Amino acid sequence: MARIGVVVPVYNTKEYLRKCIDSILNQTFKDIELVLVDDGSTDGSGEICDSYTKDPRVRVIHQENQGMIKARLNGFKALNSEYASSVDSDDWILENTYEYLSQYLDKRYDVISFNIVRYFSEKKQIESRDRYKCGLYTKNNIISDIFPTMIWDIHNEKYGLDPSICNKLIRMDLFLKYLNRASVLSSNYGQDCAILYPLMSEAESLLFSDKYFYFHRQRKNGEIAEYMSEVDFYRKTFELYEYLMAFYINNKDLCKQIEFFYSHSLEIRLEMLYGETAIKRFYLFPFNNVEKGERIVIYGAGKVGQSYYEQLQKTMYCEIVAIVDRCRSIFIEGRNVLQIDDINSLKFDHIIVATIHKDNIHEMINALVDRGVNTNKIICPYLDR
Numbered sequence: 001m002a003r004i005g006v007v008v009p010v011y012n013t014k015e016y017l018r019k020c021i022d023s024i025l026n027q028t029f030k031d032i033e034l035v036l037v038d039d040g041s042t043d044g045s046g047e048i049c050d051s052y053t054k055d056p057r058v059r060v061i062h063q064e065n066q067g068m069i070k071a072r073l074n075g076f077k078a079l080n081s082e083y084a085s086s087v088d089s090d091d092w093i094l095e096n097t098y099e100y101l102s103q104y105l106d107k108r109y110d111v112i113s114f115n116i117v118r119y120f121s122e123k124k125q126i127e128s129r130d131r132y133k134c135g136l137y138t139k140n141n142i143i144s145d146i147f148p149t150m151i152w153d154i155h156n157e158k159y160g161l162d163p164s165i166c167n168k169l170i171r172m173d174l175f176l177k178y179l180n181r182a183s184v185l186s187s188n189y190g191q192d193c194a195i196l197y198p199l200m201s202e203a204e205s206l207l208f209s210d211k212y213f214y215f216h217r218q219r220k221n222g223e224i225a226e227y228m229s230e231v232d233f234y235r236k237t238f239e240l241y242e243y244l245m246a247f248y249i250n251n252k253d254l255c256k257q258i259e260f261f262y263s264h265s266l267e268i269r270l271e272m273l274y275g276e277t278a279i280k281r282f283y284l285f286p287f288n289n290v291e292k293g294e295r296i297v298i299y300g301a302g303k304v305g306q307s308y309y310e311q312l313q314k315t316m317y318c319e320i321v322a323i324v325d326r327c328r329s330i331f332i333e334g335r336n337v338l339q340i341d342d343i344n345s346l347k348f349d350h351i352i353v354a355t356i357h358k359d360n361i362h363e364m365i366n367a368l369v370d371r372g373v374n375t376n377k378i379i380c381p382y383l384d385r
Contacts, residue, residue: 002033002057003105004098005081005172008089009071010049011039016090016217017048023092025055029099034058035075040065045089069191072165073183076176083112084175086165090217091119097213101169109136110203112169115212116162127212130162137206146206151197151244152257152264159261161200163192167214174199185243187236190265194240198247234314237265238287245288255288262287266311283307283356286381287317290350294318297346299364300354301325301337304382308354321348326367343371353380 006024010017024034034057038046049060061074076084083105087093097114104112115129131153137146149160175195182194200206241262248254263284283304290296296318298305305323312318324338343351351373353364361380368378 002079002081003031003102004029004033004083004085004169005076005079006032006034006085006087007037007072007075007079008034008087009037009039009068009075010041010045010089011065011071012041012043012045013089014041014043014045014048017045020087020089020092021048021052023095024087025052025057026095027093027098028096029102031102032057032098033079033081035078036060037071037075038062039067039071067186068188069179069183069185069194073179076172076179079172081172083169084172085169087214088166088216091166092215094213094215097211100211100213101209104169104207108171109205109207110171110174111200111206112209113162113207114167114209114214116164116167116214116216117212118218119215120218125215128162128216129210129212130208131156131160132208134208134210137208139204142200142203142206146200147251148253150200150257151193151254152260154257154260157264161196163190163196164216165192165195166216168196170199174202177202182243185236185239187233187239189233189236190240193261194243197244201247233269234266234311235316237262237269238315238317240265241287259284259288283354284381285311285317286352286379289379289381290318290352292317294349295321295347297321297343297348297351298323298354299325299340299351299368301327302355304356305354308352321346324351340367340371343368343373348377350377350379353378353383356382358383 008020021036036049036052036058038049038060040063046062052058053060059078061078063074072086101112101114113130115127118126118128131149132146146161151159153160178195178199181198182191185191185194241258244258245255248258285308298308298320301323309320309323312320322338323335324340324343326340351368353361355361355364361383365378365380369375
């Protein structure tokens, strides 16, 4: 059994692939095994992988294109090692990475994390590290110091714990357990989040190193990740949202972080496709307050209501019974907006008050109550914000 098992999922990265593989095989620490998973490449990357099989530490798997998670899963199932590591096929690591980290292997830490260098060019490289202090975190420390900002640091408006699998060594049995669970997801977006964040609920120890070992090649200016432009991006992103929410359903604070993470994901999509001004039009629907499949009335046909309507149309999370508003002659995507006085003729499970203005919220609640709507059916996402 090797101490460290490395999987490199490969898909059409011929230009960078040798640098990646060489950086792993030329490690000063030799007790490793490497699986290269050719995920249906069409540019000759598969042949490059095959050229390394003379090294007894290397195995190559060729498969039809199944996506990153399935490629990783098939790769790690082929390994027999104590710790799991992964390197993207256009990235690389320093030659002493595993030599340095090997000092921690006998301590059997569950997760060992090191830092990333964002590589734009030889002239532009930016060091990136987690917000947490270096050192060992036991289970109690993870709960008290990591969990409050793990998925989303609300004050800094970014994740707390970098979800990347590539800058970590993870105990193999633990890693495989959560990789296998995440394999049900259909998108490449957020796949590392789907593995690492649930995994941390079981981790008994986490070590942060101060070393910058992993070089992550950045996309060229203006180049949009393929998954960002997918037609069903919203459905796949919501699939990740549901997956994480189901896992942490009993942790109110982490559910709140997942809400912010999901909102941020959609903002990135809007910004990358349509520019910065688009993100100002986005308001997250209160998915955590509404059961899937419920009959929903949206009260308010302004920007907030339109944003809610678009999200529900794309995710098909709820049945939209109606949109109501105080103003006349309003249409949303060709749909007639009803008057508030029509509310009594509708059958619904909840009515969502779609405004961010607190004065309007109270006025709208009173209007509903005056018309006999039970307050238990009224949801006001922005009432307490």
